[in-house]
Structure formats: structure tokens, C-alpha cells
Amino acid sequence: MTKSDVIIVGGGPSGSAAAYHLARGGARVRVVDSSDVLGGRYKTCGGGFTEKLWWTFPRSVFAEAAENTVTNLRIRARPNEELSAVHHSDVPIAHMSMRSDLDRSLLGFAVDHGAEFQPGKVEQISLDRVGNGNGRPSVTLQGGEKLTADYLVAADGAYSLVARTMGLPRHRRQVVAVEDEAYGSTEENWSGTIEIVPSISPMGYFWVFPKADHLSAGFGGTKKAASRIKKWARDYTDSHIESADHHLSGHYIPLRDPGYTSYRDRVFIVGDAGGFVDPCTAEGISWGALSGKSAAESIVAGDPAQFGSWVDWVDSEFYAARAFRNLLVLRVALRSRQILNDAGFWQTFFKIVSGRMTYQEWFSTLSRPTRGLLWTMNRFAPL
Numbered sequence: 001m002t003k004s005d006v007i008i009v010g011g012g013p014s015g016s017a018a019a020y021h022l023a024r025g026g027a028r029v030r031v032v033d034s035s036d037v038l039g040g041r042y043k044t045c046g047g048g049f050t051e052k053l054w055w056t057f058p059r060s061v062f063a064e065a066a067e068n069t070v071t072n073l074r075i076r077a078r079p080n081e082e083l084s085a086v087h088h089s090d091v092p093i094a095h096m097s098m099r100s101d102l103d104r105s106l107l108g109f110a111v112d113h114g115a116e117f118q119p120g121k122v123e124q125i126s127l128d129r130v131g132n133g134n135g136r137p138s139v140t141l142q143g144g145e146k147l148t149a150d151y152l153v154a155a156d157g158a159y160s161l162v163a164r165t166m167g168l169p170r171h172r173r174q175v176v177a178v179e180d181e182a183y184g185s186t187e188e189n190w191s192g193t194i195e196i197v198p199s200i201s202p203m204g205y206f207w208v209f210p211k212a213d214h215l216s217a218g219f220g221g222t223k224k225a226a227s228r229i230k231k232w233a234r235d236y237t238d239s240h241i242e243s244a245d246h247h248l249s250g251h252y253i254p255l256r257d258p259g260y261t262s263y264r265d266r267v268f269i270v271g272d273a274g275g276f277v278d279p280c281t282a283e284g285i286s287w288g289a290l291s292g293k294s295a296a297e298s299i300v301a302g303d304p305a306q307f308g309s310w311v312d313w314v315d316s317e318f319y320a321a322r323a324f325r326n327l328l329v330l331r332v333a334l335r336s337r338q339i340l341n342d343a344g345f346w347q348t349f350f351k352i353v354s355g356r357m358t359y360q361e362w363f364s365t366l367s368r369p370t371r372g373l374l375w376t377m378n379r380f381a382p383l
């Protein structure tokens with residue numbers, strides 16, 4: 001049996017962030033990922049990451065993975081409709097990457113700082129002796145090898161085996177998302193520009209993200225869209241690219257239920273496994289990384305409750321994020337032309353996504369009646 005201080009199941013952004021901050025804090029840490037390639041293979045993901053990732057990793061880590069820096073947002077009232085407006089941001093709105101490149105950079109950085117990477121699929125998790133305070137979590141890999149540690153970090157994504165083994169329920173609110181990596185010719189210049197089309201029913205949005213040699217386009221929204229979503233994503237890319245070569249794939253994205261278990265005994269749940277995804281933008285890369293960092297810091301400090309306090313803050317932040325999204329949906333439904341041209345609203349959005357303002361700070365500027373209206377919408381909105 002191999003012993004470490006911490007085992008991390010999953011080497012995506014959340015696992016890599018936990019690994020880097022644990023290794024930096026002096027822990028012996030082992031990252032186990034079912035991919036035998038450092039950083040994994042192709043992942044279904046828009047690959048857009050924001051500067052909130054700097055809260056977890058130094059900027060230099062992304063130099064190779066960032067294919068395109070986005071400073072313009074084209075916002076359109078309906079898919080394939082002419083009516084649109086472009087808003088410019090003085091700070092980057094997002095950076096575009098292929099996830100395999102990004103994940104390789106992040107995990108490689110953690111390994112450079114002392115974390116160990118072990119390829120292997122975790123098939124079984126033993127938590128049975130943890131409850132009495134003396135036991136340690138252990139995992140068994142395909143092939144039978146057993147690893148044990150003082151702490152376990154579950155960074156194993158939306159279908160987390162660790163969370164299931166702990167008997168945790170699936171997150172009630174889930175975004176269904178389909179992405180089309182579309183290759184072909186386009187007359188439009190997409191460099192530095194993303195397109196977003198908010199959708200009212202089913203709630204969600206269409207996106208076009210410019211990659212180095214193709215466009216990533218898709219739709220993410222409520223389960224109501226599930227049966228039609230592939231066709232929508234395809235039609236949407238066809239409207240932007242001539243003779244597109246389509247690579248469609250889909251996944252669901254879990255959104256945190258406030259109060260969802262984030263740690264128990266010696267197990268910490270981070271990233272998609274814990275639903276750490278912005279409910280307004282469905283951005284899970286930087287939030288997953290932040291949750292990994294926060295769990296790591298509380299393990300190093302020997303104070304799990306520290307992670308709990310951070311998670312309480314996130315639950316408040318995500319509440320305000322849902323309010324922001326609901327306000328956008330409401331304004332698109334009522335006066336789409338006005339919201340398209342509301343420069344102040346979009347500059348606030350840029351400040352929030354780039355990490356220069358929190359959703360809670362924005363929420364506190366609203367009048368009482370508006371806050372009351374959004375509170376009601378938050379109660380009844382499907383996402």
C-alpha cells in the first residue's frame with residue numbers, strides 16, 4: 001500500500017489547483033487520473049477561462065494554452081437574427097483554450113512543484129474507518145493497487161465516484177450543454193470576439209468561442225432542451241461557418257445546491273463534483289480551481305472549517321449570480337433591443353467575469369424592489 005498525505009482523485013483544473021497548493025504547503029500529494037496522459041485527453045468544454053484563474057495559478061502558467069484573448073462581446077437577441085450589438089472591454093473578458101492543453105499546463109505546473117501524478121482509474125473508495133477520527137481514506141485502482149492518505153480530495157468531475165460513495169445526492173440543478181467544434185471557412189473575423197445569445201426558454205445561452213483554427217459553438221440550458229440541443233448547436237454553427245466539419249459532444253454541468261456537503265471527516269469535494277460552477281455563465285474552470293485551492297489551504301492549515309467558510313461565501317456569490325442571470329433573462333424577454341445596447345450593464349458584466357467585482361457587490365447596489373423581484377425569480381427559476 002502506498003501512503004501519501006493527500007490523494008486527489010481527478011487531475012482536471014480543480015484537482016491540479018488542489019495539488020499545486022498542497023505541494024506548495026509542504027504536503028506529499030498524489031494525483032490519480034484515469035487518463036494516462038498528463039492533463040488528460042480531449043474534454044467536452046468551451047475552454048474559455050477568465051482571469052479569475054489568476055486567483056489560483058500564476059499568469060505565466062497559461063502562456064502556451066491561451067489561443068486567443070477575447071476583449072469583444074457580440075450580444076445577439078436571437079440565434080441567426082441580424083439584431084446584435086458589440087461591446088468592448090478594456091480588460092480581457094476571457095482566454096480561449098483547448099482543454100487538453102490547459103489541463104496539461106495546470107497539472108504539469110503542480111507536478112513541477114512536487115505533486116506526484118499517477119495514471120489509474122479509481123474503482124473503489126474506502127471511507128468506512130474515517131468516521132471514528134482514526135481511520136484514513138483509501139482508494140483502490142483498476143488492477144488492485146491500493147493507496148491510502150490522511151486526506152482525500154474528490155476532484156473527479158460531474159459523475160464523482162467519491163461523492164456517490166459518500167452517499168451524496170446528485171445536484172438538483174443541472175445545465176445540459178452541447179458543444180460543436182466546427183472547422184470550415186467563415187468570412188467573419190472572430191479573433192478577440194465571442195458571441196453570446198441569451199435564451200429565455202429553455203433558459204440558457206448559445207455561444208461562439210474563437211479557437212486558433214476553428215470555432216467552438218454550442219448551447220447550454222435546462223434539461224427541457226435535451227432532445228433538440230444537438231440540432232440547435234449544429235444549426236447555429238452552420239449559420240456562422242460554411243461547410244462546417246462538425247464535432248459535436250455533450251455533457252451535463254452540475255450547479256451547486258446551497259449547503260451541499262463540501263467536506264466530511266477527511267474528504268473534501270471540489271470542482272464539478274461539488275457543483276462549483278458559476279450559475280450565470282456556467283464557468284467551471286476557474287471556480288473549480290478556486291475550490292481546489294481553498295480545500296488545499298484548509299488541509300495545510302489543519303482546519304477544515306476554513307473551507308466551510310469559503311463555501312458559505314460561494315453559496316452567497318452564486319445566489320447573486322443567479323439573480324444577475326435572471327435579471328438578464330427578464331430584460332431580454334421584455335426589451336431585448338434595450339439590453340443589447342445597455343453599455344453600463346455589459347461593462348458591469350465584464351468587471352464581474354474578470355474578477356474585478358463580485359456578484360454580491362453588484363447585488364448590493366440594487367434597489368429593494370429589484371432585489372425582491374430577483375429573490376422571487378431565484379426561488380422559481382429552473383436553473
Ligand SMILES: Cc1cc2nc3c(=O)[nH]c(=O)nc-3n(C[C@H](O)[C@H](O)[C@H](O)COP(=O)(O)OP(=O)(O)OC[C@H]3O[C@@H](n4cnc5c(N)ncnc54)[C@H](O)[C@@H]3O)c2cc1C
Nearest residue numbers: 010012013014034046047048122157251271272283284285
Ligand atoms: C459543453 C461544455 C462547455 C463548457 N464550457 C466551459 C467554458 O468555456 N469555461 C468554463 O470555465 N467551463 C466550461 N464548462 C464547465 C467545465 O468543463 C467544468 O466545470 C470543469 O471541467 C470542471 O473541472 P473539474 O476539475 O472539477 O472536473 P473535470 O475537468 O471533469 O476533471 C475530472 C477529472 O477526474 C478524472 N476522473 C473521473 N473519475 C475518475 C476515477 N474514477 N478515477 C480517476 N480519475 C477520474 C477525469 O479523468 C478528469 O480528468 C463546460 C462544460 C461543458 C459540458
